[in-house]
Amino acid sequence: LVSHETCPKPTVIRLGEVEIGNGCKPVIIAGPCSVESEEQTLRIARQVKEGGAKLFRGGAFKPRTSPYSFQGLGKAGLKILEKVRSETGLLIVTEATDSENLKLVEASTDIIQIGARNMQNYSLLRRAGQTKKPVILKRGLSATIEELLMAAEYIMAEGNTQVILCERGIRTFSDNTRFTLDLSAILSVKAASHLPIIVDPSHAAGRRDYVIPLSRAAIATGADGLIVEVHSDPPSALSDGAQSLYPEQFCQLVKEVEYLNMLG
Ligand code: PEP
Numbered sequence: 001l002v003s004h005e006t007c008p009k010p011t012v013i014r015l016g017e018v019e020i021g022n023g024c025k026p027v028i029i030a031g032p033c034s035v036e037s038e039e040q041t042l043r044i045a046r047q048v049k050e051g052g053a054k055l056f057r058g059g060a061f062k063p064r065t066s067p068y069s070f071q072g073l074g075k076a077g078l079k080i081l082e083k084v085r086s087e088t089g090l091l092i093v094t095e096a097t098d099s100e101n102l103k104l105v106e107a108s109t110d111i112i113q114i115g116a117r118n119m120q121n122y123s124l125l126r127r128a129g130q131t132k133k134p135v136i137l138k139r140g141l142s143a144t145i146e147e148l149l150m151a152a153e154y155i156m157a158e159g160n161t162q163v164i165l166c167e168r169g170i171r172t173f174s175d176n177t178r179f180t181l182d183l184s185a186i187l188s189v190k191a192a193s194h195l196p197i198i199v200d201p202s203h204a205a206g207r208r209d210y211v212i213p214l215s216r217a218a219i220a221t222g223a224d225g226l227i228v229e230v231h232s233d234p235p236s237a238l239s240d241g242a243q244s245l246y247p248e249q250f251c252q253l254v255k256e257v258e259y260l261n262m263l264g
């Protein structure tokens with residue numbers, strides 16, 4: 001189902017006025033790593049909306065490396081995201097980390113995110129395939145393109161063909177960045193599949209000063225969009241502050257993407 005043979009035309013995911021895929025204007029999804037409080041979330045939502053984002057990201061259920069790190073606000077976080085939607089009109093992207101919270105996430109969000117650490121959680125993929133919401137499927141930390149596509153196949157085989165793939169950096173010997181952004185993943189996915197692919201430069205880089213240059217490269221390589229972390233006060237962020245853009249940097253990023261897109 002993921003291949004060009006079964007679907008010769010590129011898939012375009014439509015959500016209201018937003019279109020993702022097939023050379024449409026690149027979509028920009030922005031927001032904090034985690035939903036921390038209503039005040040923090042609404043403030044950032046207004047800032048990214050002002051900057052030009054149409055979709056808002058923010059984790060309520062967080063897959064953290066350490067069990068002692070902030071795990072997200074859970075259900076209360078989803079309520080805050082619903083408030084973001086009703087107060088700003090931004091569409092919501094948030095992660096489901098297991099089949100239990102998937103039901104809650106499905107009810108609150110516009111796009112369900114499946115994180116890198118769950119890319120091969122086949123029961124979760126199957127459950128996501130039974131929902132009616134588009135799914136952003138992030139590439140596993142050490143997953144090949146074939147494994148990423150087969151993970152998407154699990155979702156599609158259950159009947160949900162609205163899958164957006166996401167390159168977010170992979171593990172390599174290079175430790176100068178948090179992960180290594182694999183730009184050629186964009187090309188390999190497009191060669192093999194009709195599905196859209198977006199890029200997450202934030203988790204790949206792990207540092208905010210690399211996010212704009214990597215975003216330029218992703219758009220120039222043909223990515224269908226970006227998902228980036230933005231925080232109004234990155235040093236105080238409860239997760240991923242070092243890679244979160246300041247709102248002014250986000251505005252700059254949007255301008256640069258628009259410029260690149262204009263060049264074609
Ligand atoms: C995230 O988007 O905040 C996240 C945890 O991403 P990933 O699954 O790519 O690490």
Ligand code: MN
Binds near residue numbers: 033239240
């Ligand atoms: Mn994060």
